[in-house]
Amino acid sequence: MAKQERAFVTRQQIIRAAAESFDVTGYERTTLSDIVDGSGVTKGALYFHFKSKDELGAVVIEEQHAISMAAAAEIHATGAPALEQLVMLAYEMGRQVIEDPVVRAGIRLTLELSAAEGPPKPYVDWISGLDQLFRDAAAEGDLADTMDAAHLARYFVSAFTGVQLVSNVLTQRQDLESRIEQMLEIFLPSIMAPRRRRRIDSYRHARWVPTQG
Amino acid sequence: MAKQERAFVTRQQIIRAAAESFDVTGYERTTLSDIVDGSGVTKGALYFHFKSKDELGAVVIEEQHAISMAAAAEIHATGAPALEQLVMLAYEMGRQVIEDPVVRAGIRLTLELSAAEGPPKPYVDWISGLDQLFRDAAAEGDLADTMDAAHLARYFVSAFTGVQLVSNVLTQRQDLESRIEQMLEIFLPSIMAPRRRRRIDSYRHARWVPTQG
Incomplete structure (x- = not known):
């Protein structure tokens, strides 16, 4: 080497x-x-x-964020419908949390940061990325007219955060995948345009598999 | 004295x-x-x-849980429709998190408990309480037939946990009340029986005010 x-x-x-x-x-x-x-x-x-544990904490947060954002970029590059990308993202984030200690630690450290230091970049980036995704879904005609992309983005990030944390305290994330499935089962029908709801089943089964590298 | x-x-x-x-x-x-x-x-x-900081941690968790459960019992005693009780509970939990340091600390400590020590009682009790509430909603004809009370209970507790935590890291909970409002706006229509959806507006505006004592 x-x-x-x-x-x-x-x-x-x-x-x-x-x-x-x-x-x-x-x-x-x-x-x-x-x-x-x-x-x-x-x-x-x-x-x-x-130099310090502080620096290592910051680097773990950055690494986790980079890992997540790289997956989001690759999922975006599939060109799949926006709501299918949302499903792929949710399962991929779940997989990362289960398999990668850097992701688990990054999420934990980000949540423990003092809010007084300003909104943490990972949350700001996630919410703005999902905001764009929901706008795309609206442009594709999949979103119900009554839905606000910014509100949905904030809510989805919040709900996902809670789903993975509660799965951790209750089952050490052993049931995370099925909890993500239930979350999407409740969430997707409520945000989709009625005339598009027949697509729910195909969207719900969308998965993205990272390329080995 | x-x-x-x-x-x-x-x-x-x-x-x-x-x-x-x-x-x-x-x-x-x-x-x-x-x-x-x-x-x-x-x-x-x-x-x-x-005797120790450990004991104080356990007592803070117990106190927070007792405060929350007392509110849940009083809200139940109103005899309001179950989904109206759900709205009252969500806003009341939000109010407690904002106003009461014992509630904030209890929630934080519970989430930081090691999952290896078994599922923490506050989450188990909340989920079983909401399970009953969603069963009541189903018996009252308000729930869509496709909805599973146990799944909804777990999801609602998870989503609420995430909403309050993300509101904390992003705005120190300054926007928590409006985030609870948006959560219910997305959640309620998706779980209600279509023939009962005209009741959403009246349910959404339900509030419970604790008696001074």
Whole structure:
């Protein structure tokens, strides 16, 4: 491995170990020593890459957001109808939360940020992305006339956040996928234009599978 | 004041100060000294009532749950149609979160509990209470035939949890009341029997005001 590549791998090992500790132990109780132990790198290597636990917290949030946004961009690139993209996004976010400790930790840290520091970028970006998606759905004729894209975007992000958190406290996310299914079963019929409701079944079954890379 | 009454007042002062610290500073960073300072009681008095921060955390969760359940019982006693009770409950929970630090802290602590310790009682009780409410709505003919009370209960508790948390990170709950309104605007039409949808407006405007006491 080239030197630069080794440095990249080390950095990712540290981020992953930090995320695992933040997710399981919580940010406050995690120490830099825990992260050193979890990552298998030396304390020197950790300090070469990161100045503090604060910085690691910020980097985990950024990484999680980048992972989610990359999936959203790829799903958008499918060119599927907007509401089909919404279904793909919901299941893909669920999959990421279940499989990726960086995603779990990023979401947890973002929610624990003090609201006094201003609205966190991940939530702002998600809501504006979904706002565009619901506008697209309206342009495609799928949305009921009474629906406001901005309200739907905010509500969908909020409801999804709650669904995954409550699935965590009740079942450690073991039932998350079926709870996402139920959420969409209640949500989709209520927002779709009556003349388009016969499309619900095909939309509900849309899935996106990330390419390995 | 009688001795017993004084002890009760002191206990409540300590619980309130603990809740304020847990809510603002977070459970981990709160020390017993912070709680002593916030409550205005002596360290001796605190230790007379509570053995540890752990115990205070558990008591704050219990108190919050008792406050919420008391409101739910009073709303049930109005004898209003079940879906009207649901609207009253949603706004009342919103009001409690905004006004009562014990409620805010209790919700935060419950969500931070390790899922490994089993499903937390507040969520289990809320979901079973709402399950009954949706069964009542079905018996009253207000629920669409396709709706499953257990799924709706779980979804409503999840969505509400997300709505209040996202309102917190984005606006420090300043927009919570209007977000609850939007949530109900999206949710109610989707679950109601078509022949009963003309009642939506009257249900949506139902409010319950706690009696002073």
